[in-house]
Amino acid sequence: MKLLRYRAGGEVRPGLLDSAGAVRDLSAHLPDITGAVLGDETFSRLAVLDPVELPLVEGNPELAPCVGQTGKFLGIGLNYTDHAEEMGMALPEHPILFLKATSSICGPDDDVILPRGAVAADWEVELGVVIGTAAKYVSEDDALNHVAGYCVVNDVSERDYQTKLTGQWTKGKSCDTFGPIGPWLVTRDEVPDPQSLWLTCDVNGTRRQTGTTATMVFTVAQIISHLSQLMTLHPGDVIATGTPPGVGMGCKPQPVYLQPGDVMRLEIEGLGVQTQTVRSDD
The missing domain is CATH 3.10.330 (Vcp-like ATPase; Chain A, domain 2)
Structure with missing residues (x-):
């Protein structure tokens, strides 16, 4: 469904x-x-x-947003081998975890609003995982049984806030509207293999990201199992599982960042399309 x-x-x-x-x-x-x-x-x-x-x-x-009253909005960083390569960073030994404030969540086609002072806002198409039953100390073999379904997530990121404001990535990930979710929550029976999905992101009609979940460093099952050793995952929690190459920060010869009026179009195979227009916080 x-x-x-x-x-x-x-x-x-x-x-x-x-x-x-x-x-x-x-x-x-x-x-x-x-x-x-x-x-x-x-x-x-x-x-x-x-x-x-x-x-x-x-x-x-x-x-x-395709799920309401989300308790935790968890993000996994550097989780695609080809994205880590474009960023010039080593592959992590364990999943890199950051938090996105639940107040960043918005609808799939809502405007993305750049906060005052933002100069380096970036796009990130990601496979979202919505937890369906509580997961604590689960094995990799059992992990996917705790999934309600999957969705498209845009992990919008302000790179200056993320890297220069001292502290963790959460500052650059949690601005209002920086978490479009949807359009649909596709139940797990319709996604037999979450490691074989194509993802794309276009900005102003130009293809910026193309990737496949097959190049994830840590699979969805590994992520859920790992996180469940650290905290209980509750029904309605959302995990953004990382982004493929093509983010603005990785553009050569210099980064390309979002500007007011830009339009993002994100799609994941079988999970639908979301589209956002960027505007400034007047």
Whole structure:
């Protein structure tokens, strides 16, 4: 299933995408798509519904983040071999972990707002993993059983904040709107192998990133297992699993960064497309 959340009359409602690409309302069956309802029991109940019998949402509704009330927004750095190469950095021995503030989360097509003083904002298309059942001390073999589904994440990053403001990467990762999520939460049964997905990112119509999750340093299963040794992963938590090569910071002969008016288009095979326009925080 492709689950989603859409905005209607000042509310956010749950929905799903039918086979024709239309949005169907799930309000009669779910209060919302959050960690509280994620899991096999909910998915089994929804799977028996006939989408064409669900209310059709007319027009092109504005999409909200595909999961709500996220408790933790975790990021993995330097997790593609070819991205580490373009950055001139050694491959990590263990997954590099940083946090993105949950207040950075926004809808897949919402504007990305550059904070005051930003001079080095960058794009990063990433496979997002949404946890469905609590994971603590899980093995790699069992790790994917704790996944509710997958989504597209844009790990927008302000590189000066990330590298020059003294401290961890979180400062450059957590600005408002720096975490577009969606358009859909694609349940794990539709993604049999998360290590064989193509990812792309275009900026102003120019292809900047092309990659495949096959070149991850640490697989999704390894990431979940590793993190679960350090903390309990709860339903609704989101993990951004790293980005392939082509980020603005890695452009040669000099970096290229986002400017007001730029348009980003990010896509992951089978997980949909998100598009954001960049603007300044007036």
